[in-house]
Amino acid sequence: SREEISYFGAGPAPLPTPVIEQSAEALVNFENTGLGLSEISHRSPTANKVLADAKSALSTLYDIPLEGDDAYEILFMQGGGTGEFSASVQACVGWWVERRRRRAVAELGEGKDAEVVERVRKEIKEELKLDYLVTGSWSLKASQEAARLIGSNYVNVAVDARKSNNGKFGVIPAESEWNLSDSKKSAMSYWCDNETVDGVEFPKFPDCLKGRTEDDGVVVADMSSNFVSRKINVRDYGMIFGGAQKNLGIAGITVIIVRKSLLALTPAPTFLQQLSDVLPSAIPPVVFDFATIAKNNSLYNTLPIFNLYVATLVLQSLVSTFAEKVGGQEELANRKASLIYEALDQYSDTYHVVPDKSIRSRMNICFRIKPKADSNAEPGKWDEAREKEFLASAEKKNLMGLKGHRSVGGMRASNYNAVSLTSAEKLVAHLVEFAATS
Numbered sequence: 001s002r003e004e005i006s007y008f009g010a011g012p013a014p015l016p017t018p019v020i021e022q023s024a025e026a027l028v029n030f031e032n033t034g035l036g037l038s039e040i041s042h043r044s045p046t047a048n049k050v051l052a053d054a055k056s057a058l059s060t061l062y063d064i065p066l067e068g069d070d071a072y073e074i075l076f077m078q079g080g081g082t083g084e085f086s087a088s089v090q091a092c093v094g095w096w097v098e099r100r101r102r103r104a105v106a107e108l109g110e111g112k113d114a115e116v117v118e119r120v121r122k123e124i125k126e127e128l129k130l131d132y133l134v135t136g137s138w139s140l141k142a143s144q145e146a147a148r149l150i151g152s153n154y155v156n157v158a159v160d161a162r163k164s165n166n167g168k169f170g171v172i173p174a175e176s177e178w179n180l181s182d183s184k185k186s187a188m189s190y191w192c193d194n195e196t197v198d199g200v201e202f203p204k205f206p207d208c209l210k211g212r213t214e215d216d217g218v219v220v221a222d223m224s225s226n227f228v229s230r231k232i233n234v235r236d237y238g239m240i241f242g243g244a245q246k247n248l249g250i251a252g253i254t255v256i257i258v259r260k261s262l263l264a265l266t267p268a269p270t271f272l273q274q275l276s277d278v279l280p281s282a283i284p285p286v287v288f289d290f291a292t293i294a295k296n297n298s299l300y301n302t303l304p305i306f307n308l309y310v311a312t313l314v315l316q317s318l319v320s321t322f323a324e325k326v327g328g329q330e331e332l333a334n335r336k337a338s339l340i341y342e343a344l345d346q347y348s349d350t351y352h353v354v355p356d357k358s359i360r361s362r363m364n365i366c367f368r369i370k371p372k373a374d375s376n377a378e379p380g381k382w383d384e385a386r387e388k389e390f391l392a393s394a395e396k397k398n399l400m401g402l403k404g405h406r407s408v409g410g411m412r413a414s415n416y417n418a419v420s421l422t423s424a425e426k427l428v429a430h431l432v433e434f435a436a437t438s
């Protein structure tokens with residue numbers, strides 16, 4: 001049964017059993033209507049209520065202002081985190097171009113269309129930069145997508161964490177070493193808040209990106225794998241995104257939290273078309289155009305309402321379990337992660353935690369197994385045979401999904417919100433027993 005299995009998969013990942021049970025029922029016969037939730041129109045009142053409930057629970061958890069000068073839009077889309085690697089680039093470049101267009105019109109006067117285009121073209125060539133903090137595989141992928149879409153000349157890798165760590169991810173260099181562009185020239189400053197593959201999590205919001213205004217580059221964070229797992233100040237960000245399939249629900253839904261005032265800066269495609277020689281792919285496909293999606297309350301095209309429903313139930317259960325705010329979930333996540341890291345540290349003759357201590361992820365705990373002290377293995381190598389043994393003996397105890405990502409190997413215990421304290425304790429017991437007996 002589900003209760004017997006402890007699942008530490010990195011995504012798709014476990015969800016609370018009551019959510020899965022209620023969703024299963026909704027798939028067949030939603031609230032006794034005789035129809036399943038995947039069979040009804042995404043424009044029906046039922047679907048609209050699911051959407052409204054999702055927004056309400058998320059705005060409660062993260063304290064997101066939905067009205068007023070500092071209002072944010074909550075959008076639900078498809079395309080996953082990867083879709084947002086592209087959409088974030090096109091959106092931020094568009095907002096940057098529109099800011100420059102408006103400035104040029106203000107300075108040159110109305111009716112000077114050709115001169116305005118010329119001026120913006122020149123500024124794009126001389127100034128436009130997208131800043132990426134590359135601290136793991138997913139921010140690397142995002143930066144590569146930016147280079148593929150708009151050209152590597154516009155991409156500034158402000159940090160490549162591998163350079164400070166023998167070619168491997170596992171550290172975040174101090175902010176004083178980041179090579180960010182001038183914030184007025186930058187269209188975005190991007191990072192992945194939790195690197196799922198490498199087990200690296202930003203301990204806090206970067207000080208040097210605090211207080212950015214509408215005139216500065218947009219602060220963008222990928223929170224796919226630590227969404228709703230700790231308190232954040234949404235107002236620090238221009239845009240946050242995440243695929244649902246870790247902490248939020250099942251694959252097929254992506255959530256975007258974006259500052260409303262940015263959407264008003266979406267440029268006319270006809271203006272961007274005139275700049276296609278210097279910005280070849282700056283116009284997003286319409287399904288990735290945030291302004292269009294916002295105008296249509298995330299229902300511009302068919303939204304997978306069942307997938308959204310699963311996320312809604314997850315969010316509502318967080319709201320009711322943790323007295324409405326995400327801080328309660330944060331405490332639980334920290335407690336589970338501490339238990340696991342303490343065991344790994346305690347048996348450091350056996351285990352090696354991959355990332356540096358200061359930036360260890362609370363969500364993806366990546367570790368390796370050392371050769372035994374009496375083996376004549378090469379120093380610095382991991383004992384892959386022992387790692388296989390670890391995984392096999394874990395599976396015998398129903399501790400599943402502990403294998404590391406194929407690109408890095410080793411072990412990864414994903415400690416998402418739905419992993420119970422009991423599951424974390426069972427893993428700790430296995431870590432202790434393996435170290436003592438293997």
Ligand code: PMP
Nearest residue numbers: 080081082083138196224225243
């Ligand atoms: N960002 C992060 C942090 C991820 O962990 C993942 C996927 N695991 C992605 C982006 C890509 O998401 P998707 O597979 O939904 O495109």
